[in-house]
Amino acid sequence: MTREIKVHGTTATGYEAVRDEFTRVLAGEKPDHAAQLAAYVRGKQVVDLWVGPDTDGDTLFAVYSSTKGAAHLTTALLVQDGILDLDREVAHYWPEFAAGGKGRVTLRELLSHRAGIVGADTGFTPEEIADDRAIAARLATQRPYWRPGTAFGYHALSIGALAGEVVFRVTGRTLREIYEERVRAPYGLDLHLGLPEALEPRFRSVLPMIPSVTERAFLDAQPPQPDTLNSIAFNRNGAHPTDLEAxxxxxxxxxxxxxxxxxxxxxxxxxxxxAAAVGGLDGREPLLKPDTVAEFGQIHSSGYDLVIQAHRSYGVGFQNTAETGYPFLGAGSIGHKGVGGSQAFADPRSGLAYGYTRRRFPFPGGPPPEDERLVRVIHTAAVTG
Incomplete structure (x- = not known):
């Protein structure tokens, strides 16, 4: 039995169906469920909706790997400026990285999940997981788990640290500092790499997943496998395995x-x-030029992902969103999903910029089922409106 829910916020003319779909897909959720949905088309906000207790449009949620979009955008800006060259060896910028047979790995290969350094043999401590420079220092001497360039696998907890160390070696500043200066602060964006203490009251903690009886039986039947590439990439090996939900x-x-x-x-x-990156925002020109968007959105790794153990497609850093569950989106779409249920992307062909957050961790992790339906109805409105 579904329940009535109260959806707050606004939709532009022609996007009324989005509110209806948002209401339908969330009607069966638990009473404590909270979610937000926002979209821009060619720089104009067309959807701004939210639902749930203790939640409004300004509430902040954990977005997990959707964070990677901010990291890759910052890197793309430095490539666009000519400060970084995708086809230079990483060791050119960061000499210690050459250890363990990684001397020929290019920045393009690194960002495309082809370098093979998805984690550390003995895992990371909780303090290291929180510190990108500590992760990078550990991985500089790590031997790759496959010969770089011959295959690819999702660098789940390491890609931002690796890119960030390259940025630091070239600029003397952290990726977080450059993102804050060039992206977040100028537009007043509520996407924070490092949440200030003053904003803590707006944050809502992640609620754990509530699997069904069948789903729980499935989870209980899975024996621990700490030595697999998947476990290494998600830091479930070593003495301090990471609990993603927490x-x-x-x-x-x-x-x-x-x-x-x-x-x-x-x-x-x-x-x-x-929207700021690809479509322009607040009347400004887009941060990225069309050629930069095209290069970073071009598929660089596609096929069997050794870590996820399924078909995946990546551009330069960004996930190819059209090839990652949303085939109706335009070619060259760039974005990133988060294991806690968030999703964000830009579809340059329709002009759509999309953001979705939710508080409860979905089963089994990644974009929840409602997200595909929401993306589809917004995209339909964008291309027909």
Missing amino acids: LPNSRLVRAKGPASVGGVASARGLAGMY
């Missing part, structure tokens, strides 16, 4: 904002970042 509930993680997984945002912040 990870962003740590103030240390929120404060340091690791660029792979530590971001805190509203749906407005997620969608606004992609």
Whole structure:
């Protein structure tokens, strides 16, 4: 039996169906469920909706790997400026990285999840997981888990740290500092890499997943496998395995904002970042030129992901959103999803910038089922409106 829910917020003319779908897909959720949905089309906000107790459009949620979009946008800006070259070896910028047979790995290969350094043999401590420079120092000497360039696998907790160390070696500044100066602060975006103490009252902790009886039986039947590539990539090996559900509930993680997984945002912040990047926002020109968007959105790794053990497609850093569950989106769409249920992307062909957040961790992790339906109805309105 579904329940009546109260949806707050606004939709532009022609997007009324989005509110209806948002209401339908969330009507069966638990009473404590909270979610936000925001979208821009060619720089104009067309959807701004939220639902749930103790939640409004300014509430901040953990967005897990949707954080990577901010990291990759910052890197793309430096490539666009000519400060970084995608086809230079990473060791050119960061000499220690050459250890373990990684000397020929290019920045393009690194960002495309082809370098093979998804984690550390003995795992990371909780303090290291929160600190990108500590992760990078450990991985500089790590031997790759496959020959770089011959395959690819999702660098779940390491890609932001690795990109960030390259940025630091070239500029002398952290990726977080450059993102704050060039992206977040100028637009007042609620997508934070490092949540200030003053904004803590707006943060809502992650609620654990509530699997069904069948889902719980499935989970209970899975024996621990700490030595697999998947476990290494998600830091479930070693003496301090990471609990993904609880990870962003740590103030240390929120404060340091690791660029792979530590971001805190509203749906407005997620969608606004992609609008600023690709479509322009507040009457300004887009942050990225069309050629930059095309290069970073071009598929670089597609096929069997050794870590996820399923088909995946990546551009330069960004997930290819059209190839990652949303085939109706335009070619060259760029974005990133988060294991806690967030999703954010830009579809340059329709002009759509999209952001979705939710508080409860979905089963089994990743975009929840309602997200595909919401993306579809917004995209339909964008291309027909």
